[in-house]
Amino acid sequence: GEDVEQSLFLSVREGDSSVINCTYTDSSSTYLYWYKQEPGAGLQLLTYIFSNMDMKQDQRLTVLLNKKDKHLSLRIADTQTGDSAIYFCAESTSYNNNDMRFGAGTRLTVKP
Amino acid sequence: DAGVIQSPRHEVTEMGQEVTLRCKPISGHDYLFWYRQTMMRGLELLIYFNNNVPIDDSGMPEDRFSAKMPNASFSTLKIQPSEPRDSAVYFCASSLSGAREGYTFGSGTRLTVV
Numbered sequence: 001g002e003d004v005e006q007s008l009f010l011s012v013r014e015g016d017s018s019v020i021n022c023t024y025t026d027s028s029s030t031y032l033y034w035y036k037q038e039p040g041a042g043l044q045l046l047t048y049i050f051s052n053m054d055m056k057q058d059q060r061l062t063v064l065l066n067k068k069d070k071h072l073s074l075r076i077a078d079t080q081t082g083d084s085a086i087y088f089c090a091e092s093t094s095y096n097n098n099d100m101r102f103g104a105g106t107r108l109t110v111k112p
Numbered sequence: 113d114a115g116v117i118q119s120p121r122h123e124v125t126e127m128g129q130e131v132t133l134r135c136k137p138i139s140g141h142d143y144l145f146w147y148r149q150t151m152m153r154g155l156e157l158l159i160y161f162n163n164n165v166p167i168d169d170s171g172m173p174e175d176r177f178s179a180k181m182p183n184a185s186f187s188t189l190k191i192q193p194s195e196p197r198d199s200a201v202y203f204c205a206s207s208l209s210g211a212r213e214g215y216t217f218g219s220g221t222r223l224t225v226v
Contacts, residue, residue, distance in 0.1 A: 033214050042116070042203055042217030043155075088155070092211035098143065098167065100211045102155040 004103040006089050011109045018076040020106045022089030025070060029091040032065060034074045037086045037105065046074070046087075076108075084110045116218035118204050124224045130192040133221045135204030136185055143210055146179055146189050147203040149220070155203075161187065162210075194225045 004024045012018045024032070030051050035043040049056045049063050049072075056063045062075040076083055086105040092098075117136040125131050137144045146158040159169040164181045172179070176195070181187040191198055201222050205215035 031211060035214075035217075040219070042205075042219045043215075045214035045216070048214050098160060098162070098210035099157065100215065104154045 004089055004091055004101050006087075006103040006106045008104065009107050009109070011111065012079050014079060014081055014110055014112050016079055018074075018079045018083070018108055018110075020074045020076075020087050020089075020108065022072040022074075022103055023070055024072065024089075024091050024101075026091065026093055026101075027070070028093040029070075031092045032063075032072050033088075033090040033092075033100070034061075034063065034072075035088040035090060035102075037088065039085075043088060079108075079110050081110045081112060084108055116204055116206050116216050118202075118218035118221050120221060121219065122222045122224075124226065125194055127195055127225055128193045129225075130190065131194045131198075131223060131225075133189040133202050133204075133223070135187045135189070135218060137187070137204070137206030138216055139185065141206035141208050141216070142184070143207045143215075144181060144187050145205040145207075145215060146187070147205065147217075149201045149203060150199075158189070191223075194223075196225045199224050 006022045033048040034046045036046050037043045047058050060077045064073045086107050088105045089103040090100045092100045119134045142163050145160040148156045158171045159179045161181045179189045201220045203217050203220045205217045207215045
């Protein structure tokens with residue numbers, strides 16, 4: 001089946017930038033998402049991007065999409081300890097945009 | 113809006129018992145999704161509904177699992193009989209327009225079957 005892949009762990013210092021990467025295999029992917037999951041909580045939608053966009057910025061978050069390489073990244077500027085969480089990349093396709101496929105999640109640890 | 117509400121937050125049950133998980137979606141959302149999260153398999157879509165009608169239940173593991181949505185504001189996921197391998201966090205999510213603008217997730221039910 002089609003896969004969404006992420007590295008499992010990332011550790012950064014407070015105040016640095018974090019970059020979380022994701023690759024996907026389905027060339028029909030139309031919508032790509034980043035979710036954040038804090039301990040004991042559900043997934044919270046951070047941002048999403050349509051496949052006809054290259055970049056989307058929202059305050060400290062910047063999403064970059066390289067459709068040719070099927071690569072998505074989330075950059076968090078000035079990372080804070082409150083950003084420590086698991087970040088999930090997800091995608092849905094134009095032929096079934098009621099189904100969302102998730103990566104395994106990247107655990108971001110922010111050290112003071 | 114209170115968001116997607118799931119109950120109970122935690123459930124511990126003995127193998128063989130029936131378990132019922134509950135979900136109240138966001139008012140006005142016409143899609144409802146049930147996911148299961150485990151360390152080994154990550155997030156798995158079990159079933160989703162559109163306008164209270166089950167659309168895709170191909171992710172339901174086996175006949176021991178069943179889901180219903182009797183009205184627009186309530187859904188249940190039932191496991192009967194439960195087994196230790198069903199231990200996981202079960203999430204309900206709802207959305208207004210399918211996947212287009214993302215889902216809103218509940219806080220989940222952590223199920224432990226002993």
